[in-house]
Amino acid sequence: MAISISTVDLFCGAGGLTYGFEQAGLPVKAGYDIDPACKFPYEHNNKAKFLLQDVQNVSGLDLAEHFSGSSVKVLAGCAPCQPFSSYSRRYNDRQSKWKLLQDFARLIEECEPDIISMENVLQLKLHSVF
Numbered sequence: 001m002a003i004s005i006s007t008v009d010l011f012c013g014a015g016g017l018t019y020g021f022e023q024a025g026l027p028v029k030a031g032y033d034i035d036p037a038c039k040f041p042y043e044h045n046n047k048a049k050f051l052l053q054d055v056q057n058v059s060g061l062d063l064a065e066h067f068s069g070s071s072v073k074v075l076a077g078c079a080p081c082q083p084f085s086s087y088s089r090r091y092n093d094r095q096s097k098w099k100l101l102q103d104f105a106r107l108i109e110e111c112e113p114d115i116i117s118m119e120n121v122l123q124l125k126l127h128s129v130f
């Protein structure tokens with residue numbers, strides 16, 4: 001039986017990670033980001049569709065559409081690292097600091113991917129998330 005893989009890239013930016021996935025043989029169906037400037041480079045350099053949407057408003061059902069018919073679901077989420085970076089002191093509010101990572105966790109629970117990919121700064125290891 002042939003294996004069909006689908007990947008969704010949350011916080012996809014201009015598409016660096018998506019490009020790497022595609023080069024590695026993991027087809028990417030869609031990338032989500034709130035920065036409209038990312039749409040052109042994302043779609044010009046990748047086969048995936050760019051969706052201009054706040055991840056906080058994305059649901060597991062939205063993601064299920066991209067994964068439909070795939071035997072392996074890959075969910076990638078490279079949330080902004082500024083809240084945890086040693087270079088930033090702007091995020092003192094605990095709620096806003098964790099919100100986007102909590103949304104990534106919520107979407108993992110809602111769509112139950114087979115593979116999860118997350119990249120962030122080393123400082124994240126110093127915190128307990130939930």
Ligand SMILES: C[S@@+](CC[C@H](N)C(=O)[O-])C[C@H]1O[C@@H](n2cnc3c(N)ncnc32)[C@H](O)[C@@H]1O
Pocket residue numbers: 011012013014015016017018032033034035038053054055056078079080081100
């Ligand atoms: C670290 S960058 C991701 C880089 C990307 N993975 C790449 O390979 O180029 C984080 C991205 O999160 C996006 N972002 C921030 N808040 C967001 C939100 N609420 N919903 C969707 N995207 C968001 C930013 O616009 C930024 O492009």
